[in-house]
Amino acid sequence: MDLTWSPEEDAFRREAREWLAANVPRDPLPSGDTRAGFAAHLEWERTLFEARWSVVSWPEAYGGRDASLWQWLVFEDEYHRAGAPARVTQNGIFLLAPTVFAFGTEEQQRRILPRMAAAQDLWAQGWSEPGAGSDLAAIRSRAVRDEGAGGWRLTGQKTWTTRGAFCTHLFGLFRTDPEAERHRGLTYFLVPLDAPGVTVRGFERLDGDEGFAEVFLDDVLVPDADVLGGVGEGWRVAMATTGSERGLTLRSPGRFLHTADRLVDLARTTPESTGAHRDRVVQAWIEAQAYELFTLEQVTSIVEGRPVGAESSLNKLFWSQLDIALHETAAELLGPEAEIDGPWSRGFLFSLAGPIYAGTNEIQRNIVAERLLGLPRR
Amino acid sequence: MRFAVAERDAALAEAAGEVLAKQAGAERIRAGWPGGDAEAVDAVWRTLAGVGVSGALVQESADGLGLGLDENALPPLMEALGRSGLPVPAAETVAVGAPLLAAAGAPQLPDVLKGSALITVSLTPGAPVPFAARADLIAVPDGEGLRLFARDEVALEPVGSVDGSRWLAQVGAPAGGGLLLAEGPAELAVAHRRGVLATAALLLGLGGRMLELTVAHVRERQQFGVPVGSFQAVKHALADVELALRFARPAVLAAGWAQAAGDSEAAVRTSMAKVLASEAARKAARTAIQCHGAMGYTTEYDLHLYAKRAWALAADWGGPAEHRESIGRRLGLAGPADHVSEGADA
Numbered sequence: 001m002d003l004t005w006s007p008e009e010d011a012f013r014r015e016a017r018e019w020l021a022a023n024v025p026r027d028p029l030p031s032g033d034t035r036a037g038f039a040a041h042l043e044w045e046r047t048l049f050e051a052r053w054s055v056v057s058w059p060e061a062y063g064g065r066d067a068s069l070w071q072w073l074v075f076e077d078e079y080h081r082a083g084a085p086a087r088v089t090q091n092g093i094f095l096l097a098p099t100v101f102a103f104g105t106e107e108q109q110r111r112i113l114p115r116m117a118a119a120q121d122l123w124a125q126g127w128s129e130p131g132a133g134s135d136l137a138a139i140r141s142r143a144v145r146d147e148g149a150g151g152w153r154l155t156g157q158k159t160w161t162t163r164g165a166f167c168t169h170l171f172g173l174f175r176t177d178p179e180a181e182r183h184r185g186l187t188y189f190l191v192p193l194d195a196p197g198v199t200v201r202g203f204e205r206l207d208g209d210e211g212f213a214e215v216f217l218d219d220v221l222v223p224d225a226d227v228l229g230g231v232g233e234g235w236r237v238a239m240a241t242t243g244s245e246r247g248l249t250l251r252s253p254g255r256f257l258h259t260a261d262r263l264v265d266l267a268r269t270t271p272e273s274t275g276a277h278r279d280r281v282v283q284a285w286i287e288a289q290a291y292e293l294f295t296l297e298q299v300t301s302i303v304e305g306r307p308v309g310a311e312s313s314l315n316k317l318f319w320s321q322l323d324i325a326l327h328e329t330a331a332e333l334l335g336p337e338a339e340i341d342g343p344w345s346r347g348f349l350f351s352l353a354g355p356i357y358a359g360t361n362e363i364q365r366n367i368v369a370e371r372l373l374g375l376p377r378r
Numbered sequence: 379m380r381f382a383v384a385e386r387d388a389a390l391a392e393a394a395g396e397v398l399a400k401q402a403g404a405e406r407i408r409a410g411w412p413g414g415d416a417e418a419v420d421a422v423w424r425t426l427a428g429v430g431v432s433g434a435l436v437q438e439s440a441d442g443l444g445l446g447l448d449e450n451a452l453p454p455l456m457e458a459l460g461r462s463g464l465p466v467p468a469a470e471t472v473a474v475g476a477p478l479l480a481a482a483g484a485p486q487l488p489d490v491l492k493g494s495a496l497i498t499v500s501l502t503p504g505a506p507v508p509f510a511a512r513a514d515l516i517a518v519p520d521g522e523g524l525r526l527f528a529r530d531e532v533a534l535e536p537v538g539s540v541d542g543s544r545w546l547a548q549v550g551a552p553a554g555g556g557l558l559l560a561e562g563p564a565e566l567a568v569a570h571r572r573g574v575l576a577t578a579a580l581l582l583g584l585g586g587r588m589l590e591l592t593v594a595h596v597r598e599r600q601q602f603g604v605p606v607g608s609f610q611a612v613k614h615a616l617a618d619v620e621l622a623l624r625f626a627r628p629a630v631l632a633a634g635w636a637q638a639a640g641d642s643e644a645a646v647r648t649s650m651a652k653v654l655a656s657e658a659a660r661k662a663a664r665t666a667i668q669c670h671g672a673m674g675y676t677t678e679y680d681l682h683l684y685a686k687r688a689w690a691l692a693a694d695w696g697g698p699a700e701h702r703e704s705i706g707r708r709l710g711l712a713g714p715a716d717h718v719s720e721g722a723d724a
């Protein structure tokens with residue numbers, strides 16, 4: 001047990017902190033889930049990339065710094081403490097990239113990753129469909145073999161696609177074998193959103209931003225080179241990296257530590273706050289620290305070769321509930337000002353998505369009960 | 379950075395775990411209740427003392443086993459003791475009493491290290507003291523200090539506890555009497571932090587044990603032709619217990635490390651650990667009883683033995699609200715004027 005950072009990690013922290021202090025936009029950018037805000041965020045993404053901070057844990061050849069998992073955690077902590085903009089590229093970097101590293105051919109890695117790091121290609125996730133949310137294996141969008149064209153023709157509809165209206169590419173699951181049983185017969189495809197036959201329609205999320213999109217595909221030709229991880233392997237490929245989505249890589253502790261600090265500041269400057277308020281503020285602050293400690297234990301396990309697996313469902317449950325608790329507590333402190341459109345009310349609306357995306361919390365509790373506790377599936 | 383229990387810190391817990399697995403089933407908890415065979419409990423405690431449990435934090439020069447352990451060893455050891463439910467003053471002896479006896483050069487130390495003398499400690503003035511009704515040695519606060527008495531030197535008035543194995547009693551000690559074990563806020567703060575940490579770890583063990591019993595039950599118990607553990611309402615309740623325990627554990631380990639390393643955040647870390655472990659154990663107890671149905675609401679089945687200990691310990695050494703209040707002060711969230719008393723852990 002040693003909870004101190006090494007001199008190398010401290011040096012890495014200082015370098016990140018200094019760069020962020022000099023470069024983070026002084027005024028907050030408009031929401032990255034609006035068209036204008038997205039453009040502003042892209043500019044920021046390119047600034048990050050040019051200074052090699054956009055994908056610190058990736059190999060240098062692809063635009064990263066070969067940073068260790070510990071250094072990545074340090075960077076995330078500093079990033080959130082600096083109040084730096086939300087990462088509009090996150091679904092590519094945190095969700096698709098781990099899959100490309102694990103299953104992509106060298107050609108795919110070279111073609112996809114540097115452009116992703118540089119925010120030239122912007123990736124949206126195409127998993128959910130109108131009839132396939134929690135029951136992801138119910139996917140009906142299909143891909144039909146076109147031998148002559150050397151690829152597959154995709155037809156169907158994806159929905160609740162985050163920032164789909166602003167992205168350039170889609171990664172998604174499609175049914176290549178309609179005869180096969182649910183989880184089999186799916187294939188993981190990479191689809192440019194400007195391909196003939198693709199129609200994207202943005203729509204509003206709960207917070208009123210155009211952060212969602214429906215993606216309609218009508219006989220869209222995708223070459224064999226854009227199959228990730230093999231035909232019929234889609235479920236295995238997608239599930240192998242869901243840990244990244246649910247757990248640590250999507251939601252590092254820095255985000256919640258920073259929000260918890262803001263909450264404590266709010267309580268300090270709210271003269272009307274009562275003992276009951278303090279009790280809730282401290283509880284939320286404690287839980288943010290607990291999330292960090294849990295992730296330190298988790299990173300130790302990963303670094304020492306013990307993979308995380310179903311435990312990422314614990315991360316997902318904890319951080320999503322914590323995010324809501326932090327924002328609900330802020331609303332209590334704000335009193336009548338809680339309804340004013342601002343960072344706390346916007347954060348609150350966003351926090352409500354947490355128990356839904358990346359696998360609903362009901363699904364996560366099933367996973368914890370069945371895979372960690374060994375309760376019967378049916 | 380390495381967040382994992384070191385081998386040397388786990389070794390004593392493993393040794394204790396082996397003793398407990400062989401000698402300390404639920405019948406040993408019942409033995410610790412009034413009318414039970416308390417000697418059977420003491421015998422296990424002496425065996426544990428023999429592998430070095432009582433003197434875990436006592437240096438070799440003072441007749442400890444010289445394991446060279448510090449507070450990092452407390453969480454795994456206390457988690458194992460908590461899991462067993464063995465009704466002994468574990469936190470009071472291992473974390474507080476024995477190290478203070480050693481530091482004070484007290485002649486009672488060897489008997490405590492052998493497990494032949496039972497010691498209990500309370501740092502809360504005026505509160506009923508656990509195990510006082512059957513301990514040989516009792517340490518209670520006296521002004522700025524902590525004083526040690528033999529049982530026949532104090533007036534004892536037994537107090538009923540939700541957990542009958544706690545042997546709670548109100549202690550009337552003669553002012554200025556006994557042996558001075560610790561003096562001044564700094565020494566008391568160290569003792570208090572260790573007691574809180576040990577209790578938090580005991581709670582983790584209890585919570586884990588209750589979850590384990592419940593998982594076994596809901597896998598077996600059939601209703602409507604299927605195991606009740608296949609129902610989502612049951613699964614989700616137990617998943618929430620697992621969640622609470624799994625997030626409390628790192629907080630307890632981190633508090634142990636902070637104390638051992640003399641980290642400036644040790645007080646906050648320790649309070650966090652107690653908050654999270656107390657609430658996780660309470661959740662485990664409540665959910666376990668619910669998931670056992672009517673069977674969980676009896677004293678014939680063993681579950682209540684662990685649940686009652688959890689309720690007692692969650693409130694002992696400062697309950698969650700008290701520790702949140704203490705953290706709040708450190709975060710600069712000032713309370714009303716009548717809350718400025720910082721207690722021993724300031």
